[in-house]
Amino acid sequence: MRACTQLYLEPNRGDEDYLKFLSQKIEGISNAGFRILAIWPSKNTALLRNVVNECKRSGLEVYLWYPLLCDVPVDFDIEPFKVVGVAVEFDESESAILQEQKKSGEEFNFLCPNKVIEQEEFYTTFESFLETANFDGVFFDRIRYPSPTNGLTQMLSCTCEKCREISKETVKHFEQGVLSLVERLRRSSDVKTTVAVLQCFYSEHKDHIEFRERSIVKLLSKYVNSAKSRGLKVGVDLFTPSLSFLVSQNYQMIVEIVDWIKPMIYCKTFGPAGIPMEIASLIKIFQRLNPSTEDCLAFEVLKNVFDLKIPSKLDTLLSKGVPITNFRKELKMIQEEFPALKSRVYPGFEAVFWPSIASISKSMVKEYLKIIYEGKFPGFFASWDINKIPLENLRTIGDFIENTSKG
Numbered sequence: 207m208r209a210c211t212q213l214y215l216e217p218n219r220g221d222e223d224y225l226k227f228l229s230q231k232i233e234g235i236s237n238a239g240f241r242i243l244a245i246w247p248s249k250n251t252a253l254l255r256n257v258v259n260e261c262k263r264s265g266l267e268v269y270l271w272y273p274l275l276c277d278v279p280v281d282f283d284i285e286p287f288k289v290v291g292v293a294v295e296f297d298e299s300e301s302a303i304l305q306e307q308k309k310s311g312e313e314f315n316f317l318c319p320n321k322v323i324e325q326e327e328f329y330t331t332f333e334s335f336l337e338t339a340n341f342d343g344v345f346f347d348r349i350r351y352p353s354p355t356n357g358l359t360q361m362l363s364c365t366c367e368k369c370r371e372i373s374k375e376t377v378k379h380f381e382q383g384v385l386s387l388v389e390r391l392r393r394s395s396d397v398k399t400t401v402a403v404l405q406c407f408y409s410e411h412k413d414h415i416e417f418r419e420r421s422i423v424k425l426l427s428k429y430v431n432s433a434k435s436r437g438l439k440v441g442v443d444l445f446t447p448s449l450s451f452l453v454s455q456n457y458q459m460i461v462e463i464v465d466w467i468k469p470m471i472y473c474k475t476f477g478p479a480g481i482p483m484e485i486a487s488l489i490k491i492f493q494r495l496n497p498s499t500e501d502c503l504a505f506e507v508l509k510n511v512f513d514l515k516i517p518s519k520l521d522t523l524l525s526k527g528v529p530i531t532n533f534r535k536e537l538k539m540i541q542e543e544f545p546a547l548k549s550r551v552y553p554g555f556e557a558v559f560w561p562s563i564a565s566i567s568k569s570m571v572k573e574y575l576k577i578i579y580e581g582k583f584p585g586f587f588a589s590w591d592i593n594k595i596p597l598e599n600l601r602t603i604g605d606f607i608e609n610t611s612k613g
């Protein structure tokens with residue numbers, strides 16, 4: 207069982223105390239039996255190099271944790287590269303929790319893959335990070351379009367000049383489709399009609415959705431080739447299968463070009479990619495579009511659209527997230543759809559204690575690990591940052607690694 211985890215490096219720290227603190231964390235996960243650590247690309251390259259060396263001394267395999275389409279570690283203005291959405295006529299703001307998470311230094315401003323691929327500086331920045339230290343692989347993250355957390359306008363992007371030019375008529379048709387979707391959702395007052403409106407939208411704009419999927423894979427391929435030409439292994443962070451179509455991550459296309467995948471099946475997280483956060487954001491979008499909408503209508507609609515077990519009340523969703531049974535269900539979906547992929551799936555669950563984002567207890571960790579064990583996966587990801595994984599969760603995982611290695 208290959209246990210993997212991640213380390214986020216704070217952008218403005220590189221002092222001796224910080225390095226000492228990180229060294230202790232690294233020693234802790236190495237002693238617990240972890241094999242792989244994916245490290246965030248700090249622009250403080252001396253710190254990054256020191257941390258990688260520390261991991262190597264502890265016998266860990268190190269991956270560069272590289273964000274492709276937001277929080278990209280470049281030094282120039284990213285404004286011209288941002289995705290463009292269709293402006294719709296209602297007041298929309300991103301989630302308050304996203305605002306909170308931004309305080310930690312992550313921006314969650316998404317860029318257009320078709321603009322990023324054209325700007326060589328994004329690519330050379332990535333290559334220079336690969337040169338920074340002796341990495342064993344690259345773990346690509348944020349390979350996607352914005353999710354419901356970023357609001358409807360961004361979620362239904364990109365309609366920038368570049369996308370317009372290369373997609374030909376598709377973008378124009380999509381823009382009209384978004385405006386009509388908004389109008390139709392505003393008028394829908396029952397579950398059946400609303401579900402039909404959504405299904406109709408996604409089927410009418412299949413060409414644009416496929417254009418987005420190809421745009422993502424084209425960019426990812428370029429970066430994967432660079433990593434592979436250096437003999438590095440490649441893993442990717444993906445949305446949970448039930449929600450992946452919202453961000454145009456096509457599992458089928460992506461698994462073809464990478465070594466392994468980490469589906470992020472976060473049942474308790476109120477951060478981007480967390481199932482509760484994405485569902486709550488969709489509920490809020492419905493409410494803003496149609497203020498007379500009762501919560502229960504929006505929940506019923508989502509239950510029809512997604513094959514997920516979600517509570518029926520916003521209060522319950524906000525306080526408890528979604529049941530961990532979804533973790534099993536989502537993994538089963540991957541195993542059934544891609545039977546050949548089994549040896550390359552590292553299920554990702556959240557193991558952090560981070561009030562207002564995710565407060566994961568020891569018993570929840572046990573529940574996740576039991577499902578991974580029963581599913582006979584080759585390993586797992588305790589996400590998403592060892593700075594935020596409490597000691598007792600780390601011990602629980604360490605005991606699990608020890609017990610499974612015995613038997």
Ligand SMILES: [Zn+2]
Binds near residue numbers: 289364368
């Ligand atoms: Zn674009």
